[in-house]
Amino acid sequence: MALQVRALDNVGVEVSGFDITKPLGAALAAELVSLWNEHGILVFRGQDVNPHNQIAFSRVFGELEMHPLAATTSAEYPELFTLVNKPETEKYMTARYNGREIVSKLDWHMDLHYTGKPNRGALLRAVICASEDGLTGFGDLAKAYDALDEATRELLARIEVTYAFSMQRRHMRFVNLEGYEPGPYSPKKPSDLNFPSFPEVAYPAVVTHPVTGRKVLEICEQFLERIVAPHRAGLCNDEAVDLLQRLVEHTRKPEFHYFHQWQEGDMVLWDNWRAMHCTTGTKPGVERMIHRTTIMGDATLGRVVD
Numbered sequence: 001m002a003l004q005v006r007a008l009d010n011v012g013v014e015v016s017g018f019d020i021t022k023p024l025g026a027a028l029a030a031e032l033v034s035l036w037n038e039h040g041i042l043v044f045r046g047q048d049v050n051p052h053n054q055i056a057f058s059r060v061f062g063e064l065e066m067h068p069l070a071a072t073t074s075a076e077y078p079e080l081f082t083l084v085n086k087p088e089t090e091k092y093m094t095a096r097y098n099g100r101e102i103v104s105k106l107d108w109h110m111d112l113h114y115t116g117k118p119n120r121g122a123l124l125r126a127v128i129c130a131s132e133d134g135l136t137g138f139g140d141l142a143k144a145y146d147a148l149d150e151a152t153r154e155l156l157a158r159i160e161v162t163y164a165f166s167m168q169r170r171h172m173r174f175v176n177l178e179g180y181e182p183g184p185y186s187p188k189k190p191s192d193l194n195f196p197s198f199p200e201v202a203y204p205a206v207v208t209h210p211v212t213g214r215k216v217l218e219i220c221e222q223f224l225e226r227i228v229a230p231h232r233a234g235l236c237n238d239e240a241v242d243l244l245q246r247l248v249e250h251t252r253k254p255e256f257h258y259f260h261q262w263q264e265g266d267m268v269l270w271d272n273w274r275a276m277h278c279t280t281g282t283k284p285g286v287e288r289m290i291h292r293t294t295i296m297g298d299a300t301l302g303r304v305v306d
C-alpha cells in the first residue's frame with residue numbers, strides 16, 4: 001500500500017491510501033510523519049474514525065497531551081478533547097460582527113502560543129458537522145516567511161515580538177475590530193473562565209522550527225502586542241507598529257491559507273509550530289462537535305517577559 005498525496009488549495013495536502021481501522025505498519029507511519037513535516041497541514045477524508053483509533057493514529061505523530069481542563073475530556077478517553085457548540089452554552093461564545101451574531105469565531109492563532117510553549121500539533125475530527133459555515137482555516141507561516149523580501153527578513157532577524165493574553169477581543173491590538181461588538185455574556189477577564197492570568201511572552205519574529213529547521217514567521221494576529229525595544233533595531237515606535245500591521249496583513253493573504261469545509265469523518269492534522277489556524281464560526285443555534293487530540297512538544301519557543 002502506498003499513500004496518495006494531493007495538494008490542497010494553496011497550502012497543505014490531502015493524504016489517502018491507508019485505512020485507519022487497520023494497523024499502519026512502520027513504513028506507512030514514517031511516511032505520514034515525513035509528510036506532516038514537509039507540508040505542515042494534512043487532511044484525511046472518508047476514514048472510519050472512532051475515539052479509539054483517532055487516539056492510536058495521533059500517537060504516530062508523537063506523545064499525546066492530556067488537556068488540563070478535565071471538564072472538556074471524557075473519563076474513558078482522557079487524550080480526547082471535545083469542542084462542542086450547543087444552543088445551551090453558545091451565548092458565552094457569541095459576538096456581533098457587522099450586526100450579525102456569530103458563535104465561536106476565532107482569529108488566527110497558534111494553540112498555547114501565549115504560554116511560550118505551544119504544543120507540537122493537533123488533530124481534529126468532525127463528529128457533528130455544522131449544517132452551514134463552521135470552517136476551520138489553516139495558515140502556513142513557513143511559506144509566509146519564504147515570501148518575505150530580503151530587507152524584511154534581515155530586519156526581522158533582529159526583532160522580538162510579544163503576545164499578551166486577553167479575554168476581551170477588543171483589547172487585542174492587531175485583530176480586525178471593524179464592526180465588532182462583544183456579546184453581553186462575553187468573558188471579561190481570564191478568571192471568568194477559571195483561567196490563570198498569563199504573563200506577556202516574547203518570541204523571535206522568526207522562529208527556526210525545532211524539527212524541520214525551516215524558518216517560520218512568528219506573527220499571528222491574536223494576542224500580538226508589540227516589538228520589544230524597537231529602537232535596538234533602529235525603529236521608532238510608530239514604525240514598529242506599522243511593521244507589525246504590515247506583517248499581519250501579509251499573513252492574511254489567501255495564498256498562505258487553506259479553509260476546511262467539514263464532512264463527517266474528516267480529520268485535519270497540523271503542525272502548531274508552523275501553521276496558525278482560525279475558525280469562521282456559525283450563526284446561533286447550530287450544533288457542532290469536534291474531537292481533538294493534541295501532540296505534545298518539548299521545545300520552548302518563547303520566553304516570559306519579566
Ligand SMILES: [Fe+2]
Nearest residue numbers: 109110111277
Ligand atoms: Fe486553536
